[in-house]
Amino acid sequence: MKKLLPEALTVSAFAPYGEVISVDAAKRHFSINGGNTERYHDLAELVPGPDGKMIVSIFRGQPRPLPFAIEMMERHPLASQAFVPLAAQPYLVVVARPGPAPGPDDLRAFLAQPGEGVNYAPGTWHHPLLALNEICDFLVVDRSGPGHNCDETPIAPPVLLALA
Numbered sequence: 001m002k003k004l005l006p007e008a009l010t011v012s013a014f015a016p017y018g019e020v021i022s023v024d025a026a027k028r029h030f031s032i033n034g035g036n037t038e039r040y041h042d043l044a045e046l047v048p049g050p051d052g053k054m055i056v057s058i059f060r061g062q063p064r065p066l067p068f069a070i071e072m073m074e075r076h077p078l079a080s081q082a083f084v085p086l087a088a089q090p091y092l093v094v095v096a097r098p099g100p101a102p103g104p105d106d107l108r109a110f111l112a113q114p115g116e117g118v119n120y121a122p123g124t125w126h127h128p129l130l131a132l133n134e135i136c137d138f139l140v141v142d143r144s145g146p147g148h149n150c151d152e153t154p155i156a157p158p159v160l161l162a163l164a
């Protein structure tokens with residue numbers, strides 16, 4: 001089975017799939033509230049898709065034991081989907097570029113650190129939530145609305161996700 005090792009989550013490495021949501025990824029920040037707060041501005045392009053609206057949810061992810069077999073991927077063709085961790089825990093992100101269903105060689109893995117969120121661009125293939133170490137909550141901003149907005153595809157043969 002092919003082995004997939006995660007790399008550091010950086011703005012440039014993740015750009016083909018969407019945006020990194022973090023203080024370090026901010027292109028612009030400024031003081032507000034009389035200088036008491038720093039605003040890290042416009043961190044992700046949230047796309048609701050046709051006739052959709054953006055909604056906010058909390059996803060509670062169970063930790064995945066590693067190594068873990070990546071057997072499927074999903075995408076949301078109509079809209080973006082952002083995940084911001086609410087716990088001080090790292091988590092894993094597995095993605096493939098938008099387009100035809102990916103194969104084992106198309107996958108890329110990232111190790112996201114506490115305080116780093118991701119926003120998947122519309123159509124980006126990704127694995128469902130991959131919490132590590134303990135149960136973790138994520139603030140999720142995604143689409144509600146008409147139309148089919150979730151495709152799934154198998155990964156065959158499966159790819160083994162491991163930290164080393």
